[in-house]
Amino acid sequence: MNFEDIYKKYYRRLYGFAYQYTYSKEDSEDFVHEAFSRLWHEFQKGKDIQNVQAWLYKVLLNLIRSSKSRNLNMTSKLKQIETESARTEDFQREYILNEKKRIINEELNYMANEEKEILVLYNRDLKYEEIAQILDMKASSVGTTLARAITKFRNNLKTKYNGLFE
Amino acid sequence: MDCLNRLEIQQYIDNEVSDEVKSAFFEHLQNCEQCRFLWEKSQTEARETQEMISLTMGNNDHLTIPAFVPIKRNIIQKRWYRYSSVAAGILLILCIYQYRTMINERNERFVRARMEVERNLYESDLNKLWNEKQSIITITDAEGNLIYMNY
Numbered sequence: 001m002n003f004e005d006i007y008k009k010y011y012r013r014l015y016g017f018a019y020q021y022t023y024s025k026e027d028s029e030d031f032v033h034e035a036f037s038r039l040w041h042e043f044q045k046g047k048d049i050q051n052v053q054a055w056l057y058k059v060l061l062n063l064i065r066s067s068k069s070r071n072l073n074m075t076s077k078l079k080q081i082e083t084e085s086a087r088t089e090d091f092q093r094e095y096i097l098n099e100k101k102r103i104i105n106e107e108l109n110y111m112a113n114e115e116k117e118i119l120v121l122y123n124r125d126l127k128y129e130e131i132a133q134i135l136d137m138k139a140s141s142v143g144t145t146l147a148r149a150i151t152k153f154r155n156n157l158k159t160k161y162n163g164l165f166e
Numbered sequence: 167m168d169c170l171n172r173l174e175i176q177q178y179i180d181n182e183v184s185d186e187v188k189s190a191f192f193e194h195l196q197n198c199e200q201c202r203f204l205w206e207k208s209q210t211e212a213r214e215t216q217e218m219i220s221l222t223m224g225n226n227d228h229l230t231i232p233a234f235v236p237i238k239r240n241i242i243q244k245r246w247y248r249y250s251s252v253a254a255g256i257l258l259i260l261c262i263y264q265y266r267t268m269i270n271e272r273n274e275r276f277v278r279a280r281m282e283v284e285r286n287l288y289e290s291d292l293n294k295l296w297n298e299k300q301s302i303i304t305i306t307d308a309e310g311n312l313i314y315m316n317y
Contacts, residue, residue: 011231015229037236037237040236041236100218101221101222104218104219104221119215127182143176143182144173153215154211
């Protein structure tokens, strides 16, 4: 596959993935660009990558993990999301949606890193094998961790915000 | 067939089992009410969780993809970092060596001058009292340059 095609195909997905960690447009763009430039260098060296998608996700995740921006004050950024589109006609619906977004983000940040990552990756139509490759874990333990993470996520939301997510 | 556990149900939902196992699970679900309940519950949970998380992703369909500009600074920076630490180490060792030799030279000169003063004092008239002694003290450094002289 050509590099240009890969870039066009995966850019939006990787951007969305990075955005879920950084909550910032500029940071996400930087991380995604860095990941793609690493891929470009690999291609220049003539290396053959088996699963490009998993490789890109893995590099991006490592970049995000190693950067300090992950430890920034998340709550301030979450508030930004909340007020992003407050002035609309359908104010109430918009407000509830933003509140839901904020609560889900908060809840994801409360969870263990591995569980958050697996939940976010599960949303991207990746196979268990690919998730295992990205997160450096056994393919057999992906299902268990995923099932546990889903149950935990649901229970946390239910006990804290009963009624909002019915 | 035994009842399914949570992991098996999750794998079945995500289509991660082989076709044979899948048909066996399907058959079992037709007969076992308990497993069917668990399966339906897990399926809705998984779907709702996915929906919730996709809420936070935002809509990226309208996102314009910027043109990719490869940057070569990566490699240059890496090389520069690698050799800079070695160069800094060598420079530091040279500086320490130079400083040590400077200190040694200065100390040597000082010791020689001091010995000369003591000798001059000792060789002056020993039979007189100290306040009647008349001695000429000259202090010179290692190269013979005059530093101090008294009359």
